[in-house]
Every structure is written in structure tokens, then in C-alpha cells.
Amino acid sequence: MELLSLSAVELGTAIREGRTTAVEAMEAVLARIEEKESLYNCYITVDRDGALSRAADVQRRIEAGELTGPLAGVPVAIKDNLCTEGLLTTCASKILENYVPTFSAEAVLNLERAGAVLIGKTNMDEFAMGSTTETSAYGVTRNPADPEHVPGGSSGGSAAAVASGECFFALGSDTGGSIRQPASFCGVVGMKPTYGTVSRYGLVAYGSSLDQIGPLSRTVEDCAVILEAIASHDVKDSTSVERQDTDFTSALVRDVKGMRIGIPRDYFGEGLDPEVRAAVLQAAELLKENGAVVEEFDLSLVDYAIPAYYTIAAAEASSNLERFDGIKYGYRAEAEGLHQMYKKTRSQGFGPEVKRRIMLGSFVLSSGYYDAYYLKALRVKAMIKGAFDEAFGKYNCILGPAAPTTAPRLGESLSDPIKMYLGDIYTIAVNLAGLPGICVPCGTDKKGLPIGLQLIGDCFREKDLIRAAYTYEQLRKEGK
């Protein structure tokens, strides 16, 4: 049995049935990491000894009948902006180079309760700010589909680890597309749930009103199982929502008959790579052939999503990142006096993209500009939500690309931040409206780089997405 080719659910089943063990699975993953990590650099921290001892412990609990769930014994990688008790959590920043949290994120605890076994912490764009994983202070991550290309970002380490077999599944965070876009670039499944579905407690905040934790996996089935495990109402997070409908696996149904799918013309305009366009429209056609009602419509306001997003996310980030000051934890620069210490610590501790967003955010919140920028952006956000509400009056899902292109080459993106920001055009409106979105692989371009299909659902309608994505995945596998 080639363990590393299994999905998380397949591995979990094999472990429960005694065909393999949690320890064997972890050893296989660690061997793959050993083999590939020097090239891909998916991880910031690999907790080798801890992972093996946790796997042994979980195996005992499986054998004792204490752990019976589908993820028991399955090795998982966690994005490095999710706190893990006793394990370095850097957010890919120098400013947290030595930060070891005293508590674990609620989503991580939920996975531990399900018996998943933590391998280590994955690379990412610094504080989740970036679309390529190149803003990390710990080196770039390479795309396993072609190591000369980026894996996307900011959850690039998580997506690449899933794609390369350096884990069986991973958690990422998505503020403006940070799960869906790297999933698209690496050819894996990635999902951003409805805002409030997964507790943000223990997620180091970037844009608090937009951040949401979600799974990166090899299959839609895995994605549904993981989401079911991590979704929970958490009293420690005031924005956490109490939901009764988190039995996401019940939507793993291969049937889209009568499902209404809207294709926004706005998502197929200028800037979209023709190969991506063709692959996505072909996926739509396949769903149509199998009974879905597919039609085009105008979503509108798409052009306003990027400025609104970068205003709101940067504003929140500028405040969220104030706590990194060299006083309590993390990196501290030597300096004379408090003021100089603050300045030097933050100048040396943050990378250029983080500084750019802190400055942008501080500017839009400053007295005299607050109304013109921040409040206006909030109004745009409300209008975008309105446009989606209208669309979901007609459709179960909205279908489009996750990104305008396939993965760019390493080093191409950072020199032109505006261009990089524009690459988020198809994902960020979802965060502004708090909606769920999923990305599933739908082909490759001529260079062999993966293309992702994005499905967007109404708030709390993840099941529509899972059903459509699962059906598409099965049809594609069947070669239809």
C-alpha cells in the first residue's frame, strides 16, 4: 500500500481497520519531508519527535477504542499563524522568531480531539500578507507542480505540503483568498467557510472581520470531513456562530440535477488567462451536462472589491499588529529608550509587505481620512454583500476561476504589488461578504500548472458547495 497516495479519509479508514498505524503514516510523511523539504520548503517547523510521540499516543487511543473518527491517526500540517501550545508560532515573521504560545487555537484543539496528529507548522506569507508565500522571513516555498513557480499564498506552505505528500491535509487561513488561491495554484482542494463557522481563537489576526480558518486537502470528501471536525461554536470568539447544520459530509452526494449555478460575466473579463478561462468554462459545461442549470449573469461591483478589501484589511491589520512591539514577547531590538526600541524592533522585525499594509492601514484610519476611506470601504462592503444576496436569490452557487492565472514564476510578483493585489480579484469579494468558497482542481495549463475552479455559496450554504464540488470531482475522475 502506497500510504502517501491515500486521501485523509482513506488513510483514517486503513488505520481503523488495522492495515496501517498512525505511527507508520507519520513515519511515511516524515520520510517524504526529509526527501523533499530542502527543495519545497513547505514547513517553518517540523516537530519530528513530538509528531512521532503524538502518533504513538493516538494509535494507543485508537486501539483502546477511544478514537473512532475518520481523522484519527491522520497527520496534519498547520499554518504558522495558528497558535500551537509549546510549539514555535512565527507567522513567518522575524518579529515572532522566538514566540512559543501558551495555548492552542480552538481549530487545532478540535483536530486533536478528532485524533489528527500534528506534524509541524507550514510556511506562509508574513502575517498572511501576500499571494505567493514569498514575503515569508523563512524563505520561499516552491510549487510541487513546478518548483520554479510559487505555490500561491498566503497559505502556500499548507497547499504545497498537501500537494507534495508532506502531509495528508492541512489548515490554512483565508482573509482574501489565502486558502483558495494556493489550492488553485497547487492543484488541491481548499475551502473558506462562512465567517464565524470556525473559531478564530488562536488565529493570529490579520483582518479580523475577514479572517477565517479552513481546510486544504486532496479530495472534496476530506474537505467536508475536516470542516465538520473544525467547525464549532466557541464562546471565546464573539464572532463565532452557533450552527446546527455542520454535518457537512451529508452533502457528499454525486448529483447536481436542478442545481442552479450562476456564472458572473464580470469574472471572465480582461486579465483572465485564456487557458484558465477555458478550463473553468469546461467545468461549468460538465456540470450542465449532468443536470445543473447554468447561466451567465452580472454580479456587478467586482472592480470595487479590491480597493475596499485593501482598505479594510490594512486598517484592521495596522491595529492588530500593534501588539508586536518588543515588550512582551518576540524579537526586540537593542535601543536607547522606549521610543527608539519600538521603532527599531518594528523596523527590523517586519518585512516590507507588512510595513506597506501597516502604513496603508494607519493612513486610512487617521483623523481626516477615516470617513473618506475606511467608512466608504465599509459601505462598499455592504453593497457587495447586497449584490451577492441578489445573486443567491437566483442561484445555489456562483462559479468562476479562483485566480486570473496559474502560478507565476518565483520572483515575478513582489516587484509590482498592485499587480499582485489585482490577482485577488476573484477571491476577496467572498471575504468581504462573509461567504463560503471552495476551490477544486479543474485541469492544468500547457506548462502543466494546475488550474482551480471556484464555487461560491450563500452564507451557511457550504453544503451546496460541497455537493457541487464533489459531483464535479467525481465526474472528472470518471473521465467524463
Add this chain to the structure above:
Amino acid sequence: MAKEYETVIGLEVHVELATRTKIFCGCSTAFGGSPNSHTCPVCTGMPGSLPVLNRKVLEHAVAVGLATNCSITRYCKFDRKNYFYPDNPQNYQISQLYLPICRDGWVEIDTPEGAKKIGIHEIHMEEDAGKLIHDEWEDCTLVDYNRSGVPLIEIVSEPDMRSAEEVIAYLEKLRLIIQYLGASDCKLQEGSMRADVNLSVREKGAAAFGTRTEMKNLNSFRAIARAIEGERSRQIDLLEAGEPVVQETRRWDDAKETSYAMRSKEDAQDYRYFPDPDLAPVSISDEYLEEIRSRQPEFRTEKMKRYKEEFELPDYDIEIITGSKHMADIFEATVALGSQPKKVSNWLMVETLRLLKERGMDPEDIRFSPENLAKLIDLTESRAINSTVAKEVFEVMFEEDIDPEEYVEKKGLKMVSDEGALRRTVEEVIAANPQSVQDYRNGKEKAIGFLVGQTMKAMKGKADPGSVNRLLKELL
């Protein structure tokens, strides 16, 4: 001819709320823990931690708002006030700017010209900061986050006050309302109530306000009164000299009776306020508001009226007792245990006030229980102890809240009711003091006082002075 000036004063009053836990986490608000012992990831600003509003804070804030005639904001939010300082672990304070919980209220104060309404601009909820401690020995500064996240309300008045007397009357009024609500103990000295004074002067009759300054570090009513006088004269001197008043924040040094500028408007920080995305907006329903309203206690004015009718106490007693919610509570509880109201009042008015004054304590610091006070009153009323002994016992009770019955028993302080023993002692005293006996018989009535004293001394105070007097007259 010298110009006449009018002082215009508005106050920003911070009140620490009496909740058991902090505003955004479950840590204790208790005083006196070792540094950073009442902390968690939330109140120390750890990455990934999130605030959750303590509902009790909202209850207190709404209760104070209702009691001060405010309109309650039915959809209110928290905002972040961003500034860097080590006592502020997140480098932003969670406060309320755009939609504070209470607005447009007033309280009434008594002035020599009659009742006057002082407007309340707003009341908002916020978190307190930690404390910096400078270690001279190591030459470093340490931070204690035990106070970080302790809930506060800030009550911002309109610029409606015109003198130090009005300011004190307003603060007293606020203090009583808040104490009666049980929302805070409001101790200025200990910092659970803090007032910043915004003051400007203008020529009498002028319509426009002058340039104001804000005065900080005022921790007693006396300091506030002195600071107002000092700032008023400073501003008038400037104006008389043709110099402008600078809008600035000043710090009062009460020992030197002077203030100095901390920062001017020019270097005022831009706090970049914006709604805190981690906290859901608070919606207040009619039912919630009604529930808080129905729990409003009897406030001082009503209580004073009731004391007069129900207990027939003198106005002065009522004034003093209702001046502290705690004292009023002790009074009522003791009366409820069966003690006669005037007797209870006497203990509070005389001995309690004397001891509080001697020890520099507030009525809020009273520790003895109504049960023990009632027992002590019983002991005196039943003549089991005399008034001198009672005062001694009370003093011990005031310190340690002892049970007076047990104490009197243990120390053997009960009056000797054995007539024979008393008669023998009186006979001995008469025999030992022939001169006084002679004086008395010669018509010097006062001499009997000395003999009573001698008898009491011989009885170690445990005799009823009335009986001693009677026996002496009988035997002489």
C-alpha cells in the same frame, strides 16, 4: 476696572466597576495579587487571543445611565483607541467613541442658588491599563497586567459647572448614585473613581467659551478644589497679561499646589479610532432595559424621605447615614434585626464617625456586621453592660467585627448585678474617703461624683452608675 471672569468646567470621570472578573476575560479584578497573577492571554495581549464582553459590565453601565437620565444607545459598539505604551498590552485600548452606551443625561445638584442640572454628554465602557513599576535597583521598568482589562466607565459631563463647589456637588452626586447601584465603591483615594477637570475662563457675559485645559492626577476632593482655584487664577493671569491660554493637558501636583503642562494639542496623538472587529455590536432590547430599570434601587432622595417618615430620625442623622450606601445598608439591616432606629443611628453618628475620622477611613470601609451591632445595642439596653464598657466593646468590634456577647462573656465585662457585692464595695469606698464623705454631708453635692468614680474604679467599670449613685445616697 478689573474684569469679571466666569469659570466653565466640565468633568471626565472614570469609575472602576465592581465586577468580579475583567471586562473581556475571566481573570479576577481583585486587588493585591502578586504581579501578573491575575492575567491570561486576553488581558496580556497574546497573539490569537480574543475579547469577549463581560455582560455584568454592560448591566452596570446601563444602570448608571438610567440613574443619570441618559438615553441608552440600543445598538452600541466598541472601538479601538490605538496608542503605543507598555501598560497597554495590545497597544490599543478597547473603548467606545462612535456609539457609546449612554448619551444625553443629567443629574441635579444643590447650589446656593437652588437646584441645578448638570448635563451628561455620554457614558462609555472601556478597559483599564496595566501598571508600570520602575525598579531603581535593576534600573529597569516592569509591567504588571493585573489591572489590565479591569472594567471602567467614563462619564463625560457637559461644561455646565461654574465653581469648585458645583464640581464637588456633582461628584458627590455621581458617587452616591453609583454606590447605591452597587456598580462601584467610588473611592477617589484608591483610584476607583478618578476625575479629570476641563476648565476655561471667559469674561462674564461672554457667549463663547475660552480655550480650555485638561487637568489630570486629582485624587481627592480637596485636590480637585485646589486645582480648580489654581487653574482659574493661572488662566486669568494669562488673559490679564494679554497672553493666550494654550489648549493642553496639565498634571496637578497637590503637594506643590501647582500644575505643569504634560502635552499640548499640537502633539496630541491621532488615536485612529475604529470599531473593534473582534467584538459583536451590542443590541439592547426593551425587555433587557426594563429588567435593569426594575432592579434600580431606592436612591438617596427617596431613602431620606422614607427615613424621616418611617424612623423619625433627625435630618442631620438622615443626611449622614444616607450619605453612604454602605452605612445606610448597615442601618437598615440593624433596625430589621429589632434594634430601635435612633439607638442604631446614635452608634453610627457618634462612635462610628469618630473612629472613621480617627483612622482616616471612609464609611465604605466599615467592617462590623449589623448582627453584631444589634447584639451590642441589646447588651446596653438590657443593662448587661454600661455605656463605658459598650464603647470599649464597640471599638474592638469596629476593628475586628467580634461578636459582642461572646467578647463580653469572655472578658468578664458584664455588670455586677449582685446588690450585696456592690453594697460592700460602696461601704469600702465610703470608709476610705472620709474627706469626700464629709464634703458631701456639708452640702457639696459634687463630691458624690468622685465617690461614684471611685466605686466604678473598684468595680473595674462593671457596675451600673445609676445603682452606685442610689446606694451611695442611701448609705450616706
